[in-house]
Amino acid sequence: MATLRIPDVVPSPTEDSETLMKSFKVLWLCVGLGTNEKSVISVLGHRNASQRKKIRETYQQLYNKSLIDDINSELSGDFRKAVILWTYEPSERDARLANGALKSRKKTITQLQVIVEIACASSPDHLVAVRQAYCGLFNRSLEEDITANVPMPIQKILIGLVRSYRYDKELVDPSTANEEAAILREAIRTKQLDHDNFLFILSTRNSNQLRATFECYKQNYGLSIDQDIKSCGKGLLESILKVVIWCIDSPEKHFAEVVRASIVGFGTDEDSLTRAIVTRAEVDMMKVRGEYIIANKTSLDNAVIDDTSGDYRKFLMTLLGAKV
Amino acid sequence: MATLRIPDVVPSPTEDSETLMKSFKVLWLCVGLGTNEKSVISVLGHRNASQRKKIRETYQQLYNKSLIDDINSELSGDFRKAVILWTYEPSERDARLANGALKSRKKTITQLQVIVEIACASSPDHLVAVRQAYCGLFNRSLEEDITANVPMPIQKILIGLVRSYRYDKELVDPSTANEEAAILREAIRTKQLDHDNFLFILSTRNSNQLRATFECYKQNYGLSIDQDIKSCGKGLLESILKVVIWCIDSPEKHFAEVVRASIVGFGTDEDSLTRAIVTRAEVDMMKVRGEYIIANKTSLDNAVIDDTSGDYRKFLMTLLGAKV
Numbered sequence: 001m002a003t004l005r006i007p008d009v010v011p012s013p014t015e016d017s018e019t020l021m022k023s024f025k026v027l028w029l030c031v032g033l034g035t036n037e038k039s040v041i042s043v044l045g046h047r048n049a050s051q052r053k054k055i056r057e058t059y060q061q062l063y064n065k066s067l068i069d070d071i072n073s074e075l076s077g078d079f080r081k082a083v084i085l086w087t088y089e090p091s092e093r094d095a096r097l098a099n100g101a102l103k104s105r106k107k108t109i110t111q112l113q114v115i116v117e118i119a120c121a122s123s124p125d126h127l128v129a130v131r132q133a134y135c136g137l138f139n140r141s142l143e144e145d146i147t148a149n150v151p152m153p154i155q156k157i158l159i160g161l162v163r164s165y166r167y168d169k170e171l172v173d174p175s176t177a178n179e180e181a182a183i184l185r186e187a188i189r190t191k192q193l194d195h196d197n198f199l200f201i202l203s204t205r206n207s208n209q210l211r212a213t214f215e216c217y218k219q220n221y222g223l224s225i226d227q228d229i230k231s232c233g234k235g236l237l238e239s240i241l242k243v244v245i246w247c248i249d250s251p252e253k254h255f256a257e258v259v260r261a262s263i264v265g266f267g268t269d270e271d272s273l274t275r276a277i278v279t280r281a282e283v284d285m286m287k288v289r290g291e292y293i294i295a296n297k298t299s300l301d302n303a304v305i306d307d308t309s310g311d312y313r314k315f316l317m318t319l320l321g322a323k324v
Numbered sequence: 325m326a327t328l329r330i331p332d333v334v335p336s337p338t339e340d341s342e343t344l345m346k347s348f349k350v351l352w353l354c355v356g357l358g359t360n361e362k363s364v365i366s367v368l369g370h371r372n373a374s375q376r377k378k379i380r381e382t383y384q385q386l387y388n389k390s391l392i393d394d395i396n397s398e399l400s401g402d403f404r405k406a407v408i409l410w411t412y413e414p415s416e417r418d419a420r421l422a423n424g425a426l427k428s429r430k431k432t433i434t435q436l437q438v439i440v441e442i443a444c445a446s447s448p449d450h451l452v453a454v455r456q457a458y459c460g461l462f463n464r465s466l467e468e469d470i471t472a473n474v475p476m477p478i479q480k481i482l483i484g485l486v487r488s489y490r491y492d493k494e495l496v497d498p499s500t501a502n503e504e505a506a507i508l509r510e511a512i513r514t515k516q517l518d519h520d521n522f523l524f525i526l527s528t529r530n531s532n533q534l535r536a537t538f539e540c541y542k543q544n545y546g547l548s549i550d551q552d553i554k555s556c557g558k559g560l561l562e563s564i565l566k567v568v569i570w571c572i573d574s575p576e577k578h579f580a581e582v583v584r585a586s587i588v589g590f591g592t593d594e595d596s597l598t599r600a601i602v603t604r605a606e607v608d609m610m611k612v613r614g615e616y617i618i619a620n621k622t623s624l625d626n627a628v629i630d631d632t633s634g635d636y637r638k639f640l641m642t643l644l645g646a647k648v
Binding site: 124125128131132133139140141142143144147157159163164165166167171177196200204205206 | 448449452455458459463464465466467468471480483487488490491493495520524528529530616
């Protein structure tokens, strides 16, 4: 369900590193700029996470330089940001995204949803790797930075979520789903969205179990839980919880919405657009595309083409599986 | 600070596996039982975790059998329990100990402190590995089993602790220590030991920071925090919190106390004694020994010799560094 396209015959990490170094060298000589950015895209835009890791390591061994540093000094603008995010180890990428969200001046849903995505739309082992990477990079734990930067009650919810380890078992317990739908309903009815029981269910149960609980909720109370949460208010807390529900229930629906929100109206929120495509291109971007068409009656690819340009557009389209 | 003694020249995992298989074979033939248990002790009792892992893997490859299964069928009693616990991968061992504690009929401090030890006296990466192992072994998460088996408010405390990732940085912030000592004091003064802020501090801050906070507490309020917690009552909640404080502040003091409690009075609590020695022999048993002498005016080794016998005694004493 990924859109990332990997060639049948993949060059060795040494060959890829040499291609990248050559393209940077030509950039240094100011010759044929376009061509060289194209070769950066044609190498990195067609390699999966473990292949990119090998390229990073090989590049470092061959040239005693960091590939990320070279990308940083050779490319520019949104294209650079996108290539760097794509080149990081995914756990480091997400730790940096979370840190960026926490250090941003404004803490709107656009920023804070990044943390929810990491906690609720990733595998438990990836979330743990992000927490480990965060400590290594910033010399503080992710939870400590949430506490220092996010006010209650959203702080409590985010901390509960990032501490989760949702073991992804297939088996679902229908009676638990029914009981816990009632607990969620009671918290929403009494507008206690940061209640311990409410938070415990959302931050402990695995995704399959929670999907069954959300289905019970709809059947028993006539409204989907995310619609019902709206009845509590239209503040940041309710927006965060809507993202939590969507990231657990249908991450592809959430990321289709992130893309839509990033391009709607005047201007484009390139950071959100980049994040959605970079983080999902090798996960479920094919499904995100499907959800996008259902919700917007137009294709995600066309939306990206309309709102971006140059190498940035080419890179995103490459990750979306286009031949550019 | 470990008491485990590893020989200067360690036999290969193949040689060790062959020695173990031979000793089991002789056991099957019912010849020279004592000698063979001795060779089990002399191999496994002198190998560290990574060496034991290689022996497990090599044994499986050589004989297409699980070493743990063979130990289980060839040894018996407390000796068998101790050798098996010692032979498990440490994360699997602790996941099984936690599960045993949660499934035990009685949930006294003797059982539940096992979970606190894993959460507060281990490295953050070990704790994460235990959570991962738990899911793989029991098809449920550790948190889900705590919720299903432990009543509130202890449930809330244990879940907060097992979800922690205490990044172990050296640097301590004195003003945070001072502020948070005041928050802890207020929770104790008002007897709100499950308050979110109280729990947040104990389950998020790293051990060095918390030791500074406990030191501030003593300086500012005249009593150590564990002594002050006693003023709230003498129930299970207060006992659990005392173990939390000790496991963070001085794990060696806690484990010295576990050994003392396991042998005091009539009879011996072999499970606790085994756990303390097996889990700390390659961590900090030398310090545990020191704390034991300070608290009890007698040596831990003598206490173990007095209260145990046979191969079980020999094995524990081997882990304690004795030449048996």
